[in-house]
Amino acid sequence: MEKEVSRIIGEYNSGTPGPLLFVTAGVHGNEPSGVIALQKVFRELQQNKPKIKGTVVGVSGNREALKKNVRFIDEDLNRIWTQEKLDKEIPESSEQIEMGRIIGALNRYPKRHYYKQYFLDCHTTSSESLPYISVQEVNDNDQWASRFPTYIVRGFSDLITGDIDHYLSRHGLTGFVFEGGQHESETAVENHEGIIWLALKKALDLDLHSISCYPECVKNFTKKNAPQPKTFEIVYRHSLQDEDDFKMEPGFKNFSKIEEKQLLALHNGKEIRSDRDGYIFLPLYQSKGNDGFFIIEEAKAH
Structure with a gap:
């Protein structure tokens, strides 16, 4: 640049x-x-x-x-x-x-x-x-x-x-x-x-x-x-406050498959586990940000 x-x-x-x-x-x-x-x-x-x-x-x-x-x-x-x-x-x-x-x-x-x-x-x-x-x-x-x-x-x-x-x-x-x-x-x-x-x-x-x-x-x-075209919808957002202590579990990538009850992160010392099967979206691996992660699912046809 x-x-x-x-x-x-x-x-x-x-x-x-x-x-x-x-x-x-x-x-x-x-x-x-x-x-x-x-x-x-x-x-x-x-x-x-x-x-x-x-x-x-x-x-x-x-x-x-x-x-x-x-x-x-x-x-x-x-x-x-x-x-x-x-x-x-x-x-x-x-x-x-x-x-x-x-x-x-x-x-x-x-x-x-x-x-x-x-x-x-x-x-x-x-x-x-x-x-x-x-x-x-x-x-x-x-x-x-x-x-x-x-x-x-x-x-x-x-x-x-x-x-x-x-x-x-x-x-x-x-x-x-x-x-x-x-x-x-x-x-x-x-x-x-x-x-x-x-x-x-x-x-x-x-x-x-x-x-x-x-x-x-x-x-x-x-x-x-590019992957083969596929459409997803966001079904869950895990939000953060500026003063929160948040640590994503290692190894997640965008669109990684996750299972119900899988450990995703620690938020102020508390385990955060998924409440559903789906895909992880935007896992936070940087110091700044108010979105810890999202969960997405494949979209149903309109």
Whole structure:
């Protein structure tokens, strides 16, 4: 990743009207892979100048936290997109300043200039993980997410308030969060780059054959790293307070199968065991965070 990350990582169009694709990365400062992937994508776009319909813009999230490789400075940037904090005239934290500047970046691309607006928010996980999409079931988000070849998890934004994808969805953009893998893994960069190229194809009609890195930059994600498509729903969240002593049992990965009564964690010295069969989701293996873990189950057909 380049040392100084600009707010606008890149912007590209080839002069043909069409949708907007708004890609955010680094909303958590210890998750740089989406930023690295965007830098690679925009270098390729500027060098080869392929035709697209519309505009793609890449935006960095928590610039101050990215400089220090920490999740956040004062508060979690992906938990503050609430009406109460959006209404504050004077920001009260580093992250509220960042939030205002991300909104300012989006406002540079007003809805009236595009017949459709898409978003893609790039993240990674503290534990090893298969790549997956987290989607909020509003607008046509779920239908859009189903066009991408990986796991889909529904319901995260229904349990967590103040995340950026909730804000973007409320403002009429269609999209999802993409979790590329573990924070520092090269695989996560491959996955982020791959899904950005696929989003350019599906949203802005990019011919992937017109870019010099194809097919490897897409196949690394779709063929090598991504699991066969499957949809899950969140059925349990184990939440934490800042002062809690929490320790996840070792060895869990995202989507690890778990059984009823299996020991999952110690919370303030108390054993936490699963009340059902299912899969572990987002086990906390880092110092900061208010979500110990989630339990997910395969979704039933609508």
